[in-house]
Amino acid sequence: MTIVLTPYWANGVQKLKVIPRGESPTPPSPTTPLSRNPHIMLTVMNPVSALRPAPARLAHGLTPPALDDSVHSVRCLAQLRSKDRNIEKYIYLTQLKDAEPNMFYKLCVDNMAEITPLIYTPTVGDACLQFSHIYRRPEGLYISIKDKGKIGEVLRNWPRIDEARISVVTDGSRILGLGDLGVNGMPISIGKLSLYIAGAGIRPSSTVPICLDLGTNNQKFLEDPLYLGLRQPRVPMEEMNEFMEEFMFEMSRTFPNLLVQFEDFATDKAFAYLSAFRNRYPVFNDDIQGTGGVVLSGFMNAAKLSSIASGRPLSDHRILFLGAGSAGVGVAQQLMSFFKLQGLSQQEARERIWLVDSQGLVFDKRGKLAEHKLYFSRKDYDGPPMTDLVDIINYVKPTALLGLSTIKGAFNEPVIKTMSELNPRPIIFPLSNPVRLSECEFTEALEWSNGTAIFASGSPFPEQEFNGKMHYPGQGNNMYIFPGLGLGCILSKVKQVTDGMVEAASLGLANSLTPEEKELDLVYPKIERIRDISAEIARSVIRAAQKDGADGAPELKVMDDEALLRYIKSRMWNP
Numbered sequence: 001m002t003i004v005l006t007p008y009w010a011n012g013v014q015k016l017k018v019i020p021r022g023e024s025p026t027p028p029s030p031t032t033p034l035s036r037n038p039h040i041m042l043t044v045m046n047p048v049s050a051l052r053p054a055p056a057r058l059a060h061g062l063t064p065p066a067l068d069d070s071v072h073s074v075r076c077l078a079q080l081r082s083k084d085r086n087i088e089k090y091i092y093l094t095q096l097k098d099a100e101p102n103m104f105y106k107l108c109v110d111n112m113a114e115i116t117p118l119i120y121t122p123t124v125g126d127a128c129l130q131f132s133h134i135y136r137r138p139e140g141l142y143i144s145i146k147d148k149g150k151i152g153e154v155l156r157n158w159p160r161i162d163e164a165r166i167s168v169v170t171d172g173s174r175i176l177g178l179g180d181l182g183v184n185g186m187p188i189s190i191g192k193l194s195l196y197i198a199g200a201g202i203r204p205s206s207t208v209p210i211c212l213d214l215g216t217n218n219q220k221f222l223e224d225p226l227y228l229g230l231r232q233p234r235v236p237m238e239e240m241n242e243f244m245e246e247f248m249f250e251m252s253r254t255f256p257n258l259l260v261q262f263e264d265f266a267t268d269k270a271f272a273y274l275s276a277f278r279n280r281y282p283v284f285n286d287d288i289q290g291t292g293g294v295v296l297s298g299f300m301n302a303a304k305l306s307s308i309a310s311g312r313p314l315s316d317h318r319i320l321f322l323g324a325g326s327a328g329v330g331v332a333q334q335l336m337s338f339f340k341l342q343g344l345s346q347q348e349a350r351e352r353i354w355l356v357d358s359q360g361l362v363f364d365k366r367g368k369l370a371e372h373k374l375y376f377s378r379k380d381y382d383g384p385p386m387t388d389l390v391d392i393i394n395y396v397k398p399t400a401l402l403g404l405s406t407i408k409g410a411f412n413e414p415v416i417k418t419m420s421e422l423n424p425r426p427i428i429f430p431l432s433n434p435v436r437l438s439e440c441e442f443t444e445a446l447e448w449s450n451g452t453a454i455f456a457s458g459s460p461f462p463e464q465e466f467n468g469k470m471h472y473p474g475q476g477n478n479m480y481i482f483p484g485l486g487l488g489c490i491l492s493k494v495k496q497v498t499d500g501m502v503e504a505a506s507l508g509l510a511n512s513l514t515p516e517e518k519e520l521d522l523v524y525p526k527i528e529r530i531r532d533i534s535a536e537i538a539r540s541v542i543r544a545a546q547k548d549g550a551d552g553a554p555e556l557k558v559m560d561d562e563a564l565l566r567y568i569k570s571r572m573w574n575p
């Protein structure tokens, strides 16, 4: 029997047809009763992972008499909550998405705060670590180094080429702070795209999760009989460069309307491929640009709170980074905008930023530095290497300490106490993921700063009462930026993702706090409002694309801002 994947939609449900070899592939009328249909009709419920048909459903008699969607969502939530371990919840949700995508996304949209940590960080980190063991069904595209020379052929196996609008692509070489996870990186692409769908109303069928397999240097995985990727070390950079050239070229040929998000490439590759492709294809790097955008936004709100307490002008802030990888340097680059918006020159803005890596303070006289650290390397220090974080804080006197180092506990009691001695309201952003690699926990920051810290972390922490007052941690995670950025890019059919568009996304997010959220000292809006926020971000991005001449949808130019927002909302997919 030949399986012909000719999907079409009937009554809101995608159908696939299984045709005996040699028969015509014309789909029968969706109204043909199942029993009289000469073909076997299969109902495919999941446009994202519709690579294998699910059993027939919905026809009369095939579901219990009292199955009602509103009650079923309560049932699904109860099943989810009955599981003790988050990884079990992840597996349950993955199966639900496969079997009933509408229900899955309804649960996500209605319970954003509860479900996001299960499909995204921190749980997605465990899902990646265990992917080869918990794998059940195909989802997404795998392109391996063995496909070099015929990548286009593999891409054309994707069942919904015409609908494809957004792809998250990882090579698994630096998944969150967990290192090289090879092909086990696929859940990160899937998880990010689920947030695009839930958080910005991107149509599920337009998303393409991709994991590139260039080998892995993870010895444990190479020795694991269940490992799902190629059993070979990573290929040299030169070979990977050729592979990436072919991959991006074939992507643009196969999917002419696709925006590509690079995700969790190791730092050298992250910078190299962003600069190699950003002027040729619509592509952005989430760890460099998305993280830069989200931290700029939270920092703007945090700096206002901190300056109210200290009386220092905004332009006087001093930012110390622990971690100088793709995320640290990406954020540092984006934070230059904060100082420039205060009227500082490029040079003055740069002088407000200090980097610390695994060797300590980054300064010119230290010796040879990786290319991406050069711009922020200090020219004004020529003493001995400085490695102790408390010493560095006492030297720099920062108002803000940002962690993108993957070092759990690096913001310890002496560090936070020193920051608190220097600042009435220190800005403490431990941004490493997943939660177990966070530089400090929310309770620690509150306790050691006596409740004064303005806090945002990469992964979520629960709110806390301290000294009789409720305190709310922010989540400084690129998940606030990329859904709206992607939506804006898709609707305005961009040819490129410019710096102006990323900055616009960031400012759109910073300005989205409601009076109630400001009253609570929040630096990011509540995640429950993500859809509205994404729409606002998309509008800012579209306007910036128009300004930069990067858009391809002239009809949006004539709309005023209100009409554009209405249009964006009307185009968002709802489960």
Ligand SMILES: NC(=O)C1=CN([C@@H]2O[C@H](COP(=O)(O)OP(=O)(O)OC[C@H]3O[C@@H](n4cnc5c(N)ncnc54)[C@H](O)[C@@H]3O)[C@@H](O)[C@H]2O)C=CC1
Pocket (backbone or CB within 6 Å): 174, 175, 176, 177, 178, 266, 267, 286, 287, 291, 294, 322, 323, 324, 325, 326, 327, 328, 356, 357, 358, 359, 360, 403, 404, 405, 406, 407, 431, 432, 433, 434, 437, 457, 458, 459, 476, 477, 478, 479
């Ligand atoms: N909150 C968010 O939205 C995002 C968070 N991240 C997180 O940022 C972290 C770093 O990501 P990348 O920059 O891509 O990784 P990376 O591995 O390139 O960078 C890590 C940096 O930390 C430094 N480092 C390592 N050990 C150190 C030590 N003991 N003391 C001081 N510095 C040390 C390294 O020298 C390097 O500069 C990851 O945990 C990742 O999950 C990344 C992107 C977004």
Ligand SMILES: CC(=O)C(=O)O
Pocket (backbone or CB within 6 Å): 121, 175, 176, 177, 264, 286, 287, 432, 433, 458, 477, 478, 479
């Ligand atoms: C959030 C994210 O993109 C990361 O931790 O890599």
Ligand SMILES: [Mg+2]
Pocket (backbone or CB within 6 Å): 176, 263, 264, 286, 287
């Ligand atoms: Mg990432």
